[in-house]
Amino acid sequence: MTKYGFIGTGNMAKAMIQGLLKSGVQATDILVSSPRSASKLADTWGVLALSPQALIDESNVVVLAFLPNQLTRITNELHFDQQLIISVLAGISLSELQEATHSTEIVRTLPNVNVAINQGLIAFASGQLMAPNAQLFGQFTEKLGESTDLSEDQFTIFSAIAGSGPAFVFKYIKALSQAGINNGLSEEVATNIATKTVLGSAMMLASSDATAQELEDKVASPGGSTRAGLDDLDAENFDDAVKHAIKATMQHKHL
Ligand SMILES: NC(=O)c1ccc[n+]([C@@H]2O[C@H](COP(=O)([O-])OP(=O)(O)OC[C@H]3O[C@@H](n4cnc5c(N)ncnc54)[C@H](OP(=O)(O)O)[C@@H]3O)[C@@H](O)[C@H]2O)c1
Known part of the structure; x- marks a missing residue:
């Protein structure tokens, strides 16, 4: 069963988690990590709270959902293997993400809040992903709404409209x-x-x-x-x- 990990459990992570739960993903297949609110989320929604590295080690898909300016401070202490990493960090480019995570199995995305009701729009930009990760990404976005492949310079206008x-x-x-x-x-x-x-x-x-x-x-x-x-x-x-x-x-x- 695919395990979805969220590092950061603020508004956007919660919207995505709600969408996953509504699409039929089991709460126990969703892992969360954050300094304060993750354990509360585990109590209320039945998801599992873990340390960031344990979450990465257990997950097939890791969503980076903290604030953009926290990227290097958080990833410096983490090691990614070949999991699919999905960033929702506004304004952080694919190359910055690849550098910070030392991974090319990463997709830059920009979801809107309608992911919470499976009617989201998700812009994405990625390099060449391994086939299983490309498939996982397609399955992930289908659960939350519709995805659209954009060049990174189109993310700003997408963000303003969607x-x-x-x-x-x-x-x-x-x-x-x-x-x-x-x-x-x-x-x-x-x-x-x-x-x-x-x-x-x-x-x-x-x-x-x-x-x-x-x-x-x-x-x-x-x-x-x-x-x-x-x-x-x-x-x-x-x-x-x-x-x-x-x-x-x-x-x-x-x-
Ligand atoms: N909100 C939107 O509509 C939207 C749309 C597109 C993209 N985004 C992107 O989504 C990301 C999150 O935005 P948001 O609106 O959800 O922000 P938010 O509600 O302020 O949530 C930020 C989260 O980061 C967590 N965090 C802080 N320090 C951390 C650490 N050291 N390790 C792990 N997690 C940590 C916080 O944990 P605690 O809760 O435990 O304090 C909190 O859950 C941003 O990068 C933003 O650019 C948001």
Whole structure:
């Protein structure tokens, strides 16, 4: 049985672990290591807490999920054999990862939080992996959602759209929902309507051959109320506001 080890058990590791558990991986096949929260996670989720080296020795897949600036301090004391290593460390290049781990069986990834419900998007870049590890990586990402092979210079834009994007979508849902509340709906009803509208529209686009623009035009008949709303969004420079937000996200430096 494949054993999945996580070094670092913060927000991203927890999201991935939730996704693995939901996909049917047994809690006892998930190993965790971190100075403070790993043992709590073992108590609550039934995963196993180990020292980092014991975790590496026991795992087929080791996920590096601590903060990017901790890389060399943590890996200096560790020895990797030929396990598959998956890094989620934002801003750390494949060559930096290979140097720090003394391994080429490593994949640089950037997952988004939707991995927690098996609907994640995972960008990845790797060198030539051994065949069993390439297979393991495919199985790992399939459990969590969808993966996309990108060049490393595309990670920043991927991060802005897919990594930060969920927050932008939540903000949009909140604004839609608030408009409902302002017009007499209860918070619960308004939030449900806004959430399901975004969810259904995204599913409609994902399952259609039409472009987003074509579907937009289908909903908005000329001279109709939706067209009036879209014209207002254009007048308020909605597209520019989104582009500016993406630019600000891309220009922000990682700590
Ligand atoms: N959050 C996201 O949406 C997201 C998206 C893409 C990529 N990432 C990447 O994911 C990584 C983790 O981010 P996060 O948001 O999950 O951060 P976080 O919630 O702050 O978690 C950091 C984790 O690192 C652990 N840690 C600290 N020192 C350690 C050590 N010496 N050995 C092992 N673990 C140690 C902490 O352990 P304790 O809990 O025991 O203190 C904590 O569990 C980062 O590299 C980030 O770039 C995050």
